[in-house]
Amino acid sequence: MKLTLKIWRQDNAKAKGKLVKYELSDLSTDMSFLEMLDVLNEQLASKGERVVEFDHDCREGICGQCSLVINGQAHGPEGHYTTCQTHLRSFKDGQTLNIEPFRANSFPVIRDLKVDRTSMDHIIQAGGYISSFTGMAPEANSIPIHHNIAESAFDSAACIGCGACIATCKNSSAALFMSAKIAHLAKLPQGQIERAERVVWMVNAHDDEGFGSCTNTGACAMVCPQEVPLLDITRMNYEYNRSLKTIDS
């Protein structure tokens, strides 16, 4: 198949970027989207031209490194897929594709399609953990957890931290990402001790990093590769209000 690509090229965070057109032919529908970019980059490199920089690593949908917006949709046309799991069979022969980086105030462009997502690390640093140091743990079966609660905690913990939710949100809010961690730890007995402080610290860090507010449109959950439940945002709000009460007393 043939595709026309319009790819965002930008030298660094301060430079002005623009869409540059490339034509590719002889593509196979079995190719993954990133394998198609590999083909393009091989062509550019052998001509001595600078390749298109894009982030990718595991190529099986779990590391969360790939981060493209394809025709306006974070990760591409298939809901709940990562970019690396998107294959060319999702497109039509001869189609034109706009390929851009994840865009958000808190995601400055590094080059071309690579963005800096350390703002997400900062949210976790603020409180997204259980402060149990190596060596402190009690016997694992001394903390029984209802099967359904463990499964529900997993649904939240499954977040791969790609940032598609943020790139999709019209306010560039990290509410779904942040609430997934807050819900994961609030659901489990191990997470109870730090429960109140955690949510306040993380929400404050979120705002300090320049992420926008959540207005509950739910667009984030439509693209999440792990289908993190939208309900987690409600849980986060509950946790936040609960914590104000707990910390006061």
Added chain:
Amino acid sequence: MALNAKIPKGPLKDKWQNYLNNTNIVNPANRKKIDVIVVGGGLSGGGAAASLAELGYNVKVFFFQDSARRSHSVAAQGGVNAAKNYKNDGDNIYRMFYDTVKGGDYRSREANVYRMAECSVDLIDHMTAQGVPFGREYSGYLSNRSFGGVLVSRTFYARGQTGQQLLLATYQALMKQVKVGTLTQYSRHEILDLVVVDGKARGVIVRDLVTGKIERHSAHAVVLGTGGFGKIFYLSTLAMNSNGSATWRAHKKGAYFANPSWTQIHPTALPQAGEHQSKLTLMSESLRNDGRIWVPKNKDDDRKPGDIPAEDRDYYLERRYPAFGNLVPRDVASRAAKERMDAGHGVGSLKNAVYLDFKTAIERLGEDTIKERYGNLFTMYQKITNINAYKEPMKISPAAHFSMGGLWVDYELQTTIPGLFAVGEANFADHGANRLGANSLLQASVDGNFILPNTISNYLSNEIRTGKISTDTPEFDEAEKAVKDQVEKLLAIKGTMPVDQIHRRLGKIMFKEVAMSRNEKGMLWAIEEIKKLRKEFWGNAAISGDEHGPNSELEKAGRLADYLEIAELMAVDALNRKESCGAHFREEYQTEDGEAVRDDENYMYSAAWEWMQGKNWKLHKEELEFKDIEVKTRSYK
């Protein structure tokens, strides 16, 4: 230098405790005067960095990803082993030790394996306390499943994303230490050389992958948790950027490399679909708990799998290995698949796959149960292949996966360079010639969290009076210059052959002759081909762009330059070992029905190779002693 594994005295079961009783430790007040560099932010590196920071050392951790949460430990699916005996099925530390030594075909170091089994018990407690949502029974207690090569259920799991969940727990512990201020992280930084001063590891030269700047960093000790080098095959289950460069550059500075040719070829990956392919996605071994592997009995049977009746199917693992059936260890399963495919029974358009069929299990347990156990794997399979595996069997194929070999380390996980330690897949000792499933997450985690923090203190206790290590020394000058020269040299090639193309060709040579089945003639051929390819790389590689800023072609080229050297050592190592053991199957040494023939008299050793400045390698042998286990022919029949 003669190898000294420094195995503690006393009976096997007391060795680790004896070590802990007698090792030197560093006073908490002195720890903040000591700097440690950790390379790698995954389960082994990240675990080591977080644990060392918790103890109060100044830790710098470097990794090439944009966040430690993306380290390749994230991709491990099926589980982590621990001898908890929660199932009352007779499991214990000795049995786990026994299974691991047997699984490794009696080529691992006894004391290390026993210690790993011992520490497994604490690891589950540790990870549970960190909030890992392990699978649970309806009683609320932890659940287990079974993995290849064992007869008990000792594998703990978090659906099919166990590696992700353990890694996130480790990442969170790391983030906590960043907040506390004991740990500094350098994301998007790649190590390009190790700096050795007066015979001791004293720092690293790194490249900032955003600015392109070459930086110097010093420390009292350096820990490498940089994973394996299976991506040398290009098509593998590893992440695209996984590489062997950190360990290789340490090797060229004096660290011996042990058993480099022992690569695990995983039996259940997705088959290659075309020339453009960049990656072979793994399907967890846990699927073999409920999936049955088969091929058509007749060659070139073109019927759809559902139309092939039972009498025309060959469940070859159940046929050849009735005791373990579909749960034989990985090396055995991969070789058996290769044998069937070579004999013309492969399935799929390229005839490069076998079926993994869930029909029987779905009939017995229902689709919902299978979904709860493996749902994400079935979804992943569908996303990649567009096939619903609840309705028709998966097609699977062997793929390069794990490096059993790595930097030679002693019992303290210290390499032959004093002050340089290696943890997780980057080292070599625990898995012998074949790693059992779910022992990888285990080894990485216990090395990082429980073993290294206790052994590195023995070395660091002599460093409390050293003071800050200067980076303004001739050794740092020289290492930095060498790194800059190489970058310049790569960019000056200006050829026409894309780096990935050369890497693909290297992968083909390696998969053909230095993978599942090896022979002398093939490997001699491979060595010549590797040398030719190396020449072609340095003469005609197309590396565009410059060194001032991000340049993924330059990064790939640096890693491939190292792979082109590692490849030769892998062939040299495989050539040297004139026996078959575990993943190392020499065609010259097999029984009539195609099983491996070991030579314990001549090859019961780990081969540790010393770099001789590019003029071949010198072999050092670490003889292996098995006092607590009877050495037998490994049989899963």
